[in-house]
Amino acid sequence: MKIKLLVSTLAAAALSACGGGSDSQSSAPATPTTKIAGTAAVGAALANATVQAKCASGSGSATTAADGTFTIDIPNAKRPCVLSVSTPDGTTLHSVVEAGSGTTATANITPLTELITASIAGKSTEEFFASFDEQAQAKLTTDGVSTALDNVKLILTGTIDLGGIDPLKDTLVAAHGNTPGNALDQKLDTLGETLKASQTSIADLSSAVASNTGSASGVQTILQPASATCAAFRSGKVQKVDLTGNTVQRFTVDAVKLTRTNDSTSAVEQFQANDSQACRFGNDNARMLVSKSGIALERRAGASSLVIPDQTIPLSELAGDWNALAFERDDNSPYYGTGLVKFRMDSTGKFTSGADCSLSSCDQWPAAELPSAATNADGGFNISDPSGTARAFAFKGVDGQLAIVIVHGAGFMLATRPKAFALPAVGSVSSYWDATLNASGVTNIEDGSHTVTAVDTAANTYTRQNTTGRIDTWQNGVPSVGLRYRAPATGINEAVSMNLANSGISVAVSVNPSNVFYNISVGRP
Structure with a gap:
């Protein structure tokens, strides 16, 4: 009897656990919801702004309160996620x-988190948000x-101290x-003041952060206070390199x-804006x-100098292949000649190859004459070979x-x-300023502009006409790659040209x- 009673009790319990008889209804499992909360601000709160979130699975949006706070509920969300919000000025x-x-999860959304997102993305943050694919x-x-x-944090060193701060998750x-x-929030105010003084937008800074890897100097340069008439002319240390006088001076x-x-003599020179x-x-x-x-071109007493913002670039970032256009003279000649040079450096600053080139061939430098670069305590590098030492600034x-x-x-x-x-x-x-050095090293500067009149994609050529009516192709x-060639014609000199990276300077x-x-x-x- 006890055994039968026990079996009956277990059977009843099993039926109860199953919801009873065949006409019972099973309850649906609860749907997990992910909550993303934070504050949207640019120093001042971003009130009544729409924050959008995209996750690996799921998306959602919310409107910020008067204090910039928001909470986004996303059913069945799968992390990671990316968020966006628009500011009143359209950023x-x-x-x-x-x-x-x-x-x-906590995710504030501010100019600082924009920079963090840019560093992660390595490209436009808007593109990163729009696609948000598996990559x-x-x-x-x-x-x-x-x-x-x-x-x-490294990029903003000397501008904003973010030590011990997480702009994404901190209150x-x-x-x-x-x-x-x-x-x-006061860090955001400081960043805003810095951007205003440097005439740099948060969009420009975000793009720079996304594009730069390794050393931070390229981004730090654009955070310095700028001239009222030229956003590119900024405060800070510069190296003035006399191109034909072989002198280097450091200025503030x-x-x-x-x-x-x-910096050596403490002499102060005043300039005026044109x-x-x-x-x-x-x-x-x-x-x-x-x-x-x-980078500025300076002409003084007929001689040219380049004025280069002082940056700290590690030797390792110079590794790889380079094209160079040279203006040099023999030891016993007062006159300069031009040259096309190709070289390769390793991560320690050693030149592993070098060559003097014509339009059709290159003469390799002997292995015993290959130079090496080393960091100079006064800025830039020394490049040394058996014939002597040159100064170089990256x-x-x-x-x-x-x-x-290199000078x-x-x-x-x-x-x-x-x-x-x-x-x-x-x-x-x-539109451009053209500075032309002749064989004696004397510089003449002219203003000008040209308009592209034709493009041939098959021949990879373009034709342009300048303000004097001269046409060249x-x-x-x-x-070779990275160079361009102009054939001789009536009134046109044969030339080789290249862009000096994306500096706004080209040389020919x-x-x-x-x-x-x-x-x-x-x-x-």
């Missing part, structure tokens, strides 16, 4: 949530986000009404006051023309591209990576030794 900011299994999602690991945060109280912002520039102080041309400065002794990158642009200026007792060369460039569009107009990729050299010139063209804003 779009982004933020991220790393991969993980939790159903709650993008794979970058949002805990380590990936941590590395990006460290990169942004953010944004200023609104009579409520002041907390310490993190105050772009707001338009002064330049010699009334009719932006980014042109001068005084009774010199004319200075500033490119979009901040410059990294906001897009991460590098250029090198020695017998002349100089400008070098850049052998990168193919696209044909310009028909009708595009370029250039062929890209000749004699004559091919005919009986008509020597070295042209440095600075794009005008």
Whole structure:
């Protein structure tokens, strides 16, 4: 009897667990919801703004409160996620949530999180948000986000101290009404003030962060205070390299006051902005023309110098292949000649190959004459071979591209990576300052502009006409990648040209030794 009773009890329990008889209804499992909460701010709270979130699976949106706070509920979400919000001036900011299994996450969305997102994306943050495919999602690991945060902290060194701060997850109280912002919000105020003084937008800074890897100098340069008449002319240390005098001087520039102080002598030189041309400065002794990158061409007493923002670039970033256009003279000659040089460096600064080239061939340098580069304590590098030592200065642009200026007792060369460039569009107009050095090293500067009148994609050529009516045609990729060639014609000198990375400067050299010139063209804003 006891056994029968026990069996009956177990059977009843089993039926109860199954919901009873055949006419019972089973309940649906609960749907997990992921909550992403944070604050949207630019210093002041972003009130009544729409925050959108995309996850590996699932998406959602929410409207911010008056204090910028928001919570987005996303059913069945799978992390990682990326967020976006638009500011009143039309700027779009982004933020991220790393991969993980939790159903709650904090993601503030501010200019600082925009920079972190840019560092992770390595491309346009808007494109990163729009696609957010598996490749993008794979970058949002805990380590990936941590590395990006460290990169942004490095870039902002000397501008904003983010030590011990996580802009993504730390509590953010944004200023609104009579409520002041907390310490993190004040960092946003500092960033905003820095961007205003440097005439740099958060979109431009985000693009620079996305494009730059390795050393931070290329991005840090654009965060310095800028001149009122030229956003590219910024305060900070510069190296003035006399191209034919083989002298290098270090200065401190105050772009707001338009002064330049010699670091060795403490002598101060005052410049004035040109009334009719932006980014042109001068005084009774010199004319200075500033490119979009901040590298300037200076002419003083007929001689040319390049004024290069001082950057700290590690030797390892110079590894790889380079094209260079040279302007050099023999030891016993007062006259300069032009040359095309190709070289390769390893990560320690050793030149592993080098060659002097013509349009059709190259003569390799003997192994015993290959130079080596070493860091110079006063900035830049020393490049040494059995014949002596040259000074070299690398410059990294906001897009991460590098250029090198090398100067020695017998002349100089400008070098850049052998990168193919696209044909310009028909009708595009370029304005420039042209500085042309003759065989004696004397410089003449002219203003000009040209319009592209024809493009031949099959021949990889473009034809342009300048303001004097002169027409010339250039062929890209000749004699090699990263260079372009102009054939001789009536009134046209045969030449080879290249862009100095994306600095806003191009250089061209004559091919005919009986008509020597070295042209440095600075794009005008």
